[in-house]
Amino acid sequence: MRALGELAASGLLVRYAVASLFRVTWGFLLAVVVGIPLGLALGWYGRAGRALGPTLQFLRPISPLAWIPLAILWFGVGDRSAIFLIFIATVLPLALTAMQAAHNVHHVHVAAARNFGLSGFAIVRRVILPSALPQLIGGMRIALGIAWLVVVAAEMIAVTSGLGFLIVDARNAGDRYDLVVAGMIAIGVIGLLLDSTLRVFERRRYA
């Protein structure tokens, strides 16, 4: 508790939390923008999905942390490496969820929409997207959780700020285990807040 107070007073807690959130936001948003349209398209055009599906399934069991050396090689030590790692960790689960969601769209709904003269993008916007949305939000909740896990690990190695760095630094700088625990508590609280934010959306859809 005193350690948390000390961190807060020095402004470090807020600065590091903001640094971590900044990376998570960018990595996660990039993954949403890339993964969800990709997954929906793959799920919708069955043949493309079957062609690319095995590749996705092959990449999935590779721990995002295994990408750390490549990330540093490509992007150097800094924000971009961490963002890349979060992107890699979340884009696959998002794409797979979106694929499944598009696959689950009821064919009767699509047929009805076609009957009313809709085609192409209008069907995506007015049928596939709303029909898939509950599943997509569920997938985003899980992916955001993963992003928050990965950012801490990435910060321990690839950057010199953020909550993950705080933990490693506190230990290296003189076994300040009170600061380590304070960092862990901060991570837990922020993770909980992130999840509740998306859960509000989820509940609003089902209401």
Next chain:
Amino acid sequence: MSVKLQVRGVTMRYAGPPPVQVLEPIDLEVADGEFICVLGPSGCGKSTLLQIIAGFHAPSAGTVTIDGKAVTGPDPRRIFVFQERGVFPWLSVTDNIAFGLAALPPAERAERVKHYVELVGLRGFERAFPHELSGGMKQRVEVARALAVDPDMLFLDEPFGALDSMTRLTMRSELLRIWQAAKTTILFVTHDVEESVQLADRVVVMSARPAKIQRIVDIDIPRPRDISAPRYLELRDGILAEIGLAHAI
């Protein structure tokens, strides 16, 4: 009356394996404004025929012509009401009914929706979502959504099959009232002999799979129909005999 729909030599065969012949060659002519019931046992292929006429599937052979033009796909002037619930679960009653009206100015759209909400008796439920409605109410939403675009043909695939018998009777008279007001041509698929004799101008009796037209029965009873009149019973029993069902249980 002018011819609305012409079906010529339409067959349907799934390549398999094993290959399945669903429809033997079907020939049918429907006049503008007619109410046709297609009657047949479950799984005989009558739904397939309806979906071909609506343009959702291409037949293996033969042609479907509506208003003198070959059917090549679904068309907003001809709306299909699905056997499985086709209402969109993510849209309210209002937004479901307005689904086909995106091109209208908002004021006119609201006017139209209001009219059809009242027509199908859903006033007070405008903002409800499908999961809050009973099966019969969902079915009425779908019928209202179809009628709202002012189609000149309606395809109904056992639309009242999942409803309780009282709601079913109400929905039948509702549909007749709507049909008489809107002058729509209706193709109504059912496996219920009573239903077909109550509703149709003509009943197209189909055989078991592979389906072919066994007989076409003119229902020459003026509306509103007395369902205990001798002529009604005669026609009903005639159809029951035609499909090989005795009417004694």
